[in-house]
Amino acid sequence: MDVKHLCLGVLSSGPASGYDIKKHFESSFKHFFVAGYGSIYPALSRLLELRYVEVERLEQERLPDKKLYRITAAGRHAFQSALENTVPRHKVRSEFLAMMHFSEWLPPESVRDALEVHLSELEQLRDTLELAEQAVASTGAEFSRRYSLVSTTALIDFLQQQRQHLDRKGMNPAARR
Amino acid sequence: MDVKHLCLGVLSSGPASGYDIKKHFESSFKHFFVAGYGSIYPALSRLLELRYVEVERLEQERLPDKKLYRITAAGRHAFQSALENTVPRHKVRSEFLAMMHFSEWLPPESVRDALEVHLSELEQLRDTLELAEQAVASTGAEFSRRYSLVSTTALIDFLQQQRQHLDRKGMNPAARR
DNA sequence: CACGGCATGTAATAAGTTACATGATTTA
DNA sequence: TAAATCATGTAACTTATTACATGCCGTG
Missing domain, CATH: 1.10.10.10 (Winged helix-like DNA-binding domain superfamily/Winged helix DNA-binding domain)
Structure with missing residues (x-):
């Protein structure tokens, strides 16, 4: 494929x-x-x-x-x-998560910036996916759209929570649970 | 990167x-x-x-x-x-979603199989991510782990719902909302 | 005795990214 | 007047995938 x-x-x-x-x-x-x-x-x-x-x-x-x-x-x-004959793979390649994973080697501003950039990209994707509802191409297209919408909205929620902690404490976003 | x-x-x-x-x-x-x-x-x-x-x-x-x-x-x-200097990209490359998107050109069994395979891969990933909690490497690693856990669990829920409809109605999983 | 884990690599191929190259039209 | 849209492509490069190649050890 x-x-x-x-x-x-x-x-x-x-x-x-x-x-x-x-x-x-x-x-x-x-x-x-x-x-x-x-x-x-x-x-x-x-x-x-x-x-x-x-x-x-x-x-x-x-x-x-x-x-x-x-x-x-x-x-x-x-x-x-x-x-x-396609095998249903699903791969993520995320420089964003790599940065976060290694955030200890990164200045806090860079971590913050990366989070903001990624969050706004997710929000943009969510908007695109929501707009695409109008043009219901096929049931399959609708499935894949909803699949990604589920994951995207969950991630936006997560990142917004993390950002709040960042704002309140001025610390590394991963620093608490 | x-x-x-x-x-x-x-x-x-x-x-x-x-x-x-x-x-x-x-x-x-x-x-x-x-x-x-x-x-x-x-x-x-x-x-x-x-x-x-x-x-x-x-x-x-x-x-x-x-x-x-x-x-x-x-x-x-x-x-x-x-x-x-890394730009925080985040890319998905999913043969699974491609199959779903074009499921109208695919026999229903293939669609079903793909869904089952993908679901069990997600469950496996969830297990891996949960196990990884033990070995708290760094706060950054913990952040990226939780990020993916959020998305993975949301997707497992979604797919289990979809599978139920599939089982009840024997139809294309994307066929309803 | 088969399978999974330990341990290293290479070579051919396939695939995608980036930058380059051009140029008219419409809209803010 | 700057930017976005329409419209096509190529060339060099970087990257990753796949299959191949080898071989011992421990466990069930």
């Missing part, structure tokens, strides 16, 4: 450009998969080579040409079998 | 072998960073080149030699400045 498969997933519901797909990653996949243009465009080229997608070039007035990608029958097939 | 830095972090609290460090990754870092021998041993070689660590070779009876790595002053310095 990599960027290529996620692109096929997006294209399963209709044709899109690389740019469109990126927006999809931002709005719907952000909570479980991160990808930028640097991985999306190469993925689309590769899918084209594999004949899992086709392109149509749309000329636009005053804007650069748009390339509309459309999934092929082979592409749908490949996507489904990839999905079925 | 990569495997090298995490190794320096471990070595900040005392000398260790690659094997020891791997155990540390399993018991204390698992919830925020994943690394196997294939990245730990090369990382240690690199740190040696950079003179951030030193080795001592310990011959053991009936067991393979052990290489004890010890952090140098330069290593401590490099670790601290890396920590201070």
